Amino acid sequence: MYSNGMQKKTIVIIGAGVAGLSAGIYAEQHGLHAILLEKNPSVGGMCTGWYRKGYYLDGCIHWLTGTKEGTLLHRMWKNLGAIDKQEDIMYLDSWGTYEYQGQKVTMWRDLDRAEREWKELSPVDSKMIHKFFNMVRDFAKVELPLDLPIPMMSLPRLLKLGLNVLSVWPSYLLSMRISCEQFAAKFKNPAIRFALTKCQVGDGNLFSMIYSYSTVVIGDGGVPRGGSKPMVERMKDKFIALGGTLKLNANVESVIIRDDAARGVKLNNGQVIEGDAVVSCLDTNYTLKKLLRDQYRFPAFERRFKKPELHTSPSCVYLCFSVKNDKNLPVPYSFDVEPFDVGGISINHLTIRSYSYDDTFTRNDRTVLTVLIDQSNKEYPFWKRLSKDRSQYLKYKNFVAEQVMNRIKEHLPSMDDIELLDVSTPYTFNHYVNSSNGVYMSFTFTPWASMFAHSGKLKGLKDFYLSGQWLQGPGGLPIAMTQGKFAIQRICKKEKLSFVFEPLRKSKKA
Numbered sequence: 347m348y349s350n351g352m353q354k355k356t357i358v359i360i361g362a363g364v365a366g367l368s369a370g371i372y373a374e375q376h377g378l379h380a381i382l383l384e385k386n387p388s389v390g391g392m393c394t395g396w397y398r399k400g401y402y403l404d405g406c407i408h409w410l411t412g413t414k415e416g417t418l419l420h421r422m423w424k425n426l427g428a429i430d431k432q433e434d435i436m437y438l439d440s441w442g443t444y445e446y447q448g449q450k451v452t453m454w455r456d457l458d459r460a461e462r463e464w465k466e467l468s469p470v471d472s473k474m475i476h477k478f479f480n481m482v483r484d485f486a487k488v489e490l491p492l493d494l495p496i497p498m499m500s501l502p503r504l505l506k507l508g509l510n511v512l513s514v515w516p517s518y519l520l521s522m523r524i525s526c527e528q529f530a531a532k533f534k535n536p537a538i539r540f541a542l543t544k545c546q547v548g549d550g551n552l553f554s555m556i557y558s559y560s561t562v563v564i565g566d567g568g569v570p571r572g573g574s575k576p577m578v579e580r581m582k583d584k585f586i587a588l589g590g591t592l593k594l595n596a597n598v599e600s601v602i603i604r605d606d607a608a609r610g611v612k613l614n615n616g617q618v619i620e621g622d623a624v625v626s627c628l629d630t631n632y633t634l635k636k637l638l639r640d641q642y643r644f645p646a647f648e649r650r651f652k653k654p655e656l657h658t659s660p661s662c663v664y665l666c667f668s669v670k671n672d673k674n675l676p677v678p679y680s681f682d683v684e685p686f687d688v689g690g691i692s693i694n695h696l697t698i699r700s701y702s703y704d705d706t707f708t709r710n711d712r713t714v715l716t717v718l719i720d721q722s723n724k725e726y727p728f729w730k731r732l733s734k735d736r737s738q739y740l741k742y743k744n745f746v747a748e749q750v751m752n753r754i755k756e757h758l759p760s761m762d763d764i765e766l767l768d769v770s771t772p773y774t775f776n777h778y779v780n781s782s783n784g785v786y787m788s789f790t791f792t793p794w795a796s797m798f799a800h801s802g803k804l805k806g807l808k809d810f811y812l813s814g815q816w817l818q819g820p821g822g823l824p825i826a827m828t829q830g831k832f833a834i835q836r837i838c839k840k841e842k843l844s845f846v847f848e849p850l851r852k853s854k855k856a
């Protein structure tokens with residue numbers, strides 16, 4: 347209830363992934379009441395973890411952008427309860443070690459050390475190595491403008507942003523229109539070429555690779571202790587403590603529309619949940635096709651979505667194992683292997699990630715080790731077909747696991763007692779969170795596909811807001827979180843409720 351006696355507006359939020367949790371918390375902090383609906387029995391969506399054979403497995407965070415104190419993103423994660431104590435953020439020494447035919451290259455967080463080692467390994471590449479590390483240093487200076495949607499930014503804020511981008515403009519231009527493969531081809535040393543092409547999943551351009559590396563370098567890409575699940579549980583607790591209503595096992599079937607405005611949702615058990623506005627924080631294609639019955643168009647999104655060959659989004663086969671805990675193993679660690687086929691793609695390297703850095707994942711003398719094998723929206727038809735025959739699907743998962751285990755044992759004979767714990771596929775992601783093509787992030791930045799951000803409003807439908815990682819490439823946790831916030835900022839603007847960036851105090855109108 348507002349001080350003027352008016353009832354708080356109720357916002358129905360579909361999907362309790364990171365975007366939905368963020369929207370829910372920001373709504374409650376700004377004089378709105380949020381009802382958060384989640385189809386699964388727990389929150390988090392793709393940001394999750396689970397148990398197998400007594401081991402705790404993490405299904406998401408390899409690095410979380412926004413772990414550096416003082417950054418905009420860090421303040422937001424703190425506000426949401428996602429980051430609790432700074433001592434609980436762990437920083438790995440490197441962004442990975444890459445071994446090709448016996449030669450090792452490490453992307454150390456210490457850039458001077460990395461540059462020195464790379465030059466020692468390949469003096470002939472010195473000039474290009476220097477160029478590469480200078481670009482990483484450049485991007486380390488840029489902070490993503492995720493506090494406000496760009497159209498809502500003040501002129502001074504926009505000018506500051508422009509100057510920030512201008513200061514790294516040459517590096518930006520150089521890296522946007524080139525793929526990692528094209529850039530790597532400029533180096534003579536094969537291990538450096540291997541590192542530059544394998545350090546990032548999918549078809550991402552040089553910009554997205556360097557940007558990710560730079561966040562890790564400046565300490566803005568750490569991992570919260572315990573990983574993904576405890577982080578979303580903290581967000582859930584914050585949401586509930588603020589007065590939000592959470593309904594689990596609430597599978598939304600459709601959006602209720604009256605007089606061209608969204609007025610609530612209907613669940614698949616027939617229950618109706620009324621509200622003054624609806625925010626959809628799940629897969630955009632699923633929202634348009636299923637929840638809105640294909641009645642509204644979103645051309646900027648659909649153009650991309652219908653052309654997977656041009657607009658790729660990453661997916662994977664995600665394998666979890668237990669192995670003897672070896673603290674000397676680099677994390678993560680990539681090496682070339684005898685090629686094998688997964689979903690029609692020839693896999694010629696493995697990146698293994700041992701969780702030895704966090705004792706949440708260890709049991710006695712063993713720890714969890716994961717392998718993420720690249721797939722994308724392009725391979726989804728294969729997985730969809732395969733999933734129709736359960737026994738073939740399970741057989742294929744075991745086949746992939748066998749191929750991977752054999753290659754790990756071949757490369758690292760000390761891992762001869764590696765044990766399979768679990769295998770997730772693009773079909774798992776589709777099934778679990780309704781991700782249309784089984785992908786786990788939005789559209790990748792490629793040399794041929796530009797950046798994309800959308801307001802989340804659909805023509806002809808009032809009080810309905812799209813949100814989640816699909817509204818801004820390339821997706822991921824920071825984008826999901828900020829898009830959840832942006833939806834509430836847009837609602838506050840419409841309802842004339844003031845939005846305070848860090849809601850230490852309540853909205854003036856509440």
Ligand SMILES: Cc1cc2nc3c(=O)[nH]c(=O)nc-3n(C[C@H](O)[C@H](O)[C@H](O)COP(=O)(O)OP(=O)(O)OC[C@H]3O[C@@H](n4cnc5c(N)ncnc54)[C@H](O)[C@@H]3O)c2cc1C
Nearest residue numbers: 361363364365385391392408409598786814815822823826
């Ligand atoms: C293996 C893996 C590794 C990753 N690593 C990283 C990483 O290191 N760093 C990073 O930033 N990101 C990473 N990601 C990506 C990250 O997990 C996603 O970008 C992010 O979680 C997306 O959040 P979201 O809220 O937009 O969507 P989602 O997580 O998909 O949330 C949507 C929610 O809506 C629910 N839902 C769907 N349909 C309905 C319905 N009809 N009714 C009710 N609820 C519904 C779903 O169950 C889900 O909870 C990784 C993902 C995977 C799978």
